[in-house]
Amino acid sequence: MPFREFGKNDLFYNRVKTFPKNEFLIYDSKVYHNGVKNSEGQFGILHGTSQGFISLFELNVDREIDNGGSEAPPSGKSIYPFITKDGARIAFKTVSTSEFDTTSQFAYGDVIKGDYPLTSSIKRTRLQDTSADLVEISNDERYAGTYNVITSNKRYINSLKNTFNEYAHISNQYEYENTEWNKGTQEMSLVEIPSIFYGSSIRKGSVVLQVFVTGALAAECRDIKRNGELIQVSGTYNAATDLNKVAGVVLYNEGFLALTGSWDLSEETDTIHGDAGQQPRWVDFAEGANEDGGPSAGTLDKVMFRISFEGVNYVPTVTMFAHAPKGEFNNSTNPTAFKLSQLRDPTNDGSVYQEFKDLEFAKLEHSDYVTTGSFKKQTYISKVGIYDSQKRLIGIAKLANPVRKTEDREYTFKLKLDV
Numbered sequence: 001m002p003f004r005e006f007g008k009n010d011l012f013y014n015r016v017k018t019f020p021k022n023e024f025l026i027y028d029s030k031v032y033h034n035g036v037k038n039s040e041g042q043f044g045i046l047h048g049t050s051q052g053f054i055s056l057f058e059l060n061v062d063r064e065i066d067n068g069g070s071e072a073p074p075s076g077k078s079i080y081p082f083i084t085k086d087g088a089r090i091a092f093k094t095v096s097t098s099e100f101d102t103t104s105q106f107a108y109g110d111v112i113k114g115d116y117p118l119t120s121s122i123k124r125t126r127l128q129d130t131s132a133d134l135v136e137i138s139n140d141e142r143y144a145g146t147y148n149v150i151t152s153n154k155r156y157i158n159s160l161k162n163t164f165n166e167y168a169h170i171s172n173q174y175e176y177e178n179t180e181w182n183k184g185t186q187e188m189s190l191v192e193i194p195s196i197f198y199g200s201s202i203r204k205g206s207v208v209l210q211v212f213v214t215g216a217l218a219a220e221c222r223d224i225k226r227n228g229e230l231i232q233v234s235g236t237y238n239a240a241t242d243l244n245k246v247a248g249v250v251l252y253n254e255g256f257l258a259l260t261g262s263w264d265l266s267e268e269t270d271t272i273h274g275d276a277g278q279q280p281r282w283v284d285f286a287e288g289a290n291e292d293g294g295p296s297a298g299t300l301d302k303v304m305f306r307i308s309f310e311g312v313n314y315v316p317t318v319t320m321f322a323h324a325p326k327g328e329f330n331n332s333t334n335p336t337a338f339k340l341s342q343l344r345d346p347t348n349d350g351s352v353y354q355e356f357k358d359l360e361f362a363k364l365e366h367s368d369y370v371t372t373g374s375f376k377k378q379t380y381i382s383k384v385g386i387y388d389s390q391k392r393l394i395g396i397a398k399l400a401n402p403v404r405k406t407e408d409r410e411y412t413f414k415l416k417l418d419v
Contacts, residue, residue, distance in 0.1 A: 002329050003387065004322070012319040016418075019206075019310045022197045024052070024122055027304040029288035031121055048117050052290070055117035056196060067113045081114040120194045122307070124289040125156050126273060133158060133184030156190055157183055163254060171227045173249050183258070189248075189285045191257040191307070199313025202252045204228075206310035209247070209257070211265050211280055214302050218280065219265040221247045228252065230259065232282075237266050247282040257307075259285045270302045320415040322384050322397075327407050330377040337361055337379075379405045384413050 025032040031052025038051045048065045049055055060078045068075030073082050083090055085106045092114050099105045106112055134148040150158055164183060167174040176183050193202070204226040211219045219235040219242075230248045247261030261282030272278040272287055280303050287305070338359045347354050364378045380402040386395040397415050405411065 002331070003391070004328075006320060006322075010321040010323070014317055014319070016315045016317055018199070018313045018315060019203055020197070020199060020313055021206075021310050022308070024289070024307040025304060026124075026286050026289045026307075028301060031289050033121070048115065049119050050121075053119035053121040054196070055119055057116065057118065059116040065115060067115055072111055073113075079116050081116065083112045085110050085112060120196050122194070122197075122286070122289055123192045124286040124291050125153065125190045125192070126287070126291065127154060127157055127186075127188040127190060128152060129187040130154065130185050133182070154184055157188065157258075160251070160254070160256065160258075163251060164249075164258075167228060167249075167251070171225075171229050171249070173229050173246050181260070183260070186260055187262065187283050189257075189259040189283050189287075191259070191286045191289065193255040193257070193307075193309075195255055198255060198309065198311025200253075201312045202250060202255060203310040203312050204252060206308075207250050207257070208306075208308040209259075209282075209285060210306040210308075211282075211285065212304040212306065213266040213268045213280060215304075218268075219282075221261075221282070223250055230257070232261070235265060237264060257285075259283055268302055272303070316419045318417050318419055320386070320417070322413040322415060324381065324405060324411040324413070326410045329381065329405055330379050330407050332361075332379050337364070377407055381405050381411070384415065386415070 023034050025035070033052050033054060038049055038053070048060065063078050066077040067080035067082075081092070083092065085091070085100070085108055087108075089100070091100045091106075091112055094114070095106075095112060130151050133151050133154045135151055136146060136148055138146045161176050161184070164174050164176040168176075172178070205223055207223045207230065209221050209230060210217060216236070217234070218237065219232060221230045221232045223229060224231055224233065228249045228251070229246050230250060232242055232245050232247055235242055242263050242265075245261065245263070248257060248259035250257055259282045264279040264281060266280055269277045269279050272280060272284045278284070284303075285305055286307070287303070289305075339362045342359050361375075361377070363375060364380075382399055382402040384397040384399075385393055386397070388394050395417070397413070399413075403411060
């Protein structure tokens with residue numbers, strides 16, 4: 001098999017910038033990603049993937065989830081991760097320290113198993129209006145002193161305080177606290193978008209949020225200024241008053257939507273977070289999207305939320321040029337390239353081992369004078385193999401149709417690989 005090394009001008013490294021588009025619909029406490037309804041066992045749908053979720057590694061496609069229970073690997077019908085409990089004290093994130101230390105749970109030498117697929121989806125967290133984001137605990141006997149505790153679930157927004165302030169130079173709407181508001185205490189709908197859906201960041205100017213009431217579009221906001229401000233661009237209720245109001249901000253690099261708009265979007269009422277007769281607002285956006293505990297009461301059978309955005313994803317690529325010069329690659333190790341009815345037994349005289357010493361190649365050229373014309377070497381290139389420095393095959397490029405290679409022809413094959 002002939003080998004040829006890539007030259008310094010045969011390899012080009014670059015990256016492709018892509019804009020993956022995603023759409024989420026939230027209706028009746030269910031999430032639909034790109035209009036797909038997950039169906040267990042349906043072809044192309046992964047077992048163990050909940051509605052509105054996608055698989056991170058696309059393992060166990062159309063395969064029943066079975067890790068073998070208490071039996072040791074490789075028992076089970078599906079792919080699963082496992083760790084043996086030993087002195088290194090390595091375990092899965094879902095196993096707490098107390099569970100790991102309890103010998104009744106896991107003894108040393110036991111196998112701790114997990115399950116695939118690992119899945120991901122958007123998540124909405126409702127932050128209630130509070131008078132303070134921190135509560136002071138005084139004269140605590142256990143800790144012998146006074147300390148502050150974060151109110152309710154305000155830890156979610158409190159952890160993003162520095163991130164909000166970092167973008168304050170772009171727009172004052174990012175400011176965590178000023179004379180008009182305090183994001184740590186005000187009511188908010190915080191929507192988390194995992195990076196697997198957008199890549200490096202969310203594309204500026206691509207975010208569209210819509211609220212539908214009884215099937216009709218009630219309000220829409222976009223980041224039309226490309227500075228993170230989510231501005232209401234249309235509405236059917238108090239449109240003149242609420243037009244161009246800022247409903248919230250986008251954290252493009254971190255994948256968060258923080259919605260603080262508290263004005264009513266429709267005359268229709270529904271049971272939203274347990275408040276009967278509540279009209280939908282931007283602070284209610286994405287209600288029921290994988291929330292902890294879900295909506296506290298009722299179902300949102302009148303209101304539907306839609307999120308649409310594009311991501312910015314970079315795909316590293318390498319372009320390789322494989323050359324087949326004139327006069328080269330015209331020999332083949334394929335046994336069918338030799339003439340039939342030839343003696344093919346190797347010779348061995350004790351000092352030399354030689355195979356196929358006098359074998360003749362068959363004439364492969366296409367001509368009316370093949371039987372009388374002179375012999376011309378000819379091969380067909382159907383595959384191009386890529387090898388590492390140790391001559392180990394690491395990739396194969398297959399041609400749609402084999403290419404005829406004669407001694408007076410030269411070819412260059414362009415190979416492109418995403419890495």
